Amino acid sequence: MKSATLIESLGIVFLALTGIAYAAQGDGKGTETAKAVFAGGCFWSVELLFDKVDGVVSTVSGFTGGTKKNPTYNEVVTGTTGHAEAVQVTYDPKKVSYEKLLDVFWHNIDPLTSDGQFCDFGNQYRTAIFYNDKTQKRLAEKSQKALQRRFKQPIVTEIVAASQFYPAEDYHQDFHLRNPVRYQLYRAACGRDRRLEEIWGSKQK
Secondary structure, eight states: OHHHHHHHHHHHHHHHHHHHHHHHHHHHHOOOOEEEEEEESSHHHHHHHHHTSTTEEEEEEEEESSSSSSOOHHHHTTTOSOOEEEEEEEEOTTTSOHHHHHHHHHTTSOTTOSSEETTEESGGGOEEEEESSHHHHHHHHHHHHHHHHHOSSOOOOEEEEOOOOEEOOGGGTTHHHHSHHHHHHHHHHHTHHHHHHHHHOSOOO
16 A cells, blocks of 8 residues: 555656646747848848847848749849848747837838838848738838828838748848948948938937
């Protein structure tokens, strides 16, 4: 009887420990995330932009909105694939809302210039919001209408349904961290901050 009781006790302990282990795994994966995709010219700068936002879990530079499967950077920059340089943002909706991401996006692009941003020209550098569902579409259109009331020019940023997103080559990921000097030289030469100040004032978000 004692041995049976001991076995039962050990079994209960084992089940309890197993339950704790599974619970810990669940907690590790319990954070529900969402994805958003934005095109704002050179994806190096867009990635840097969202990396600074509290609640953003990760960012990936890549290509979307075109017709060619698995495009390379060298193909996209020709402007013949239909893709835009874009960034896929994974975020925690409990920490940052999609509306906040939209607000940050708008204040860090030139929404008045089509087929290019700053010193980068061509359809591959167009600005766009690629929505993943009806809610994202509604919020994006709402924010665009608010901007339209502010400016006397058309807001040319596209709002389109998300399609296949292709990550760019590894050397493009976290470019601002891997090559900070080269990135800062590019950004300064491109005039991005100067143009943003002209549009939005000295305090971009």
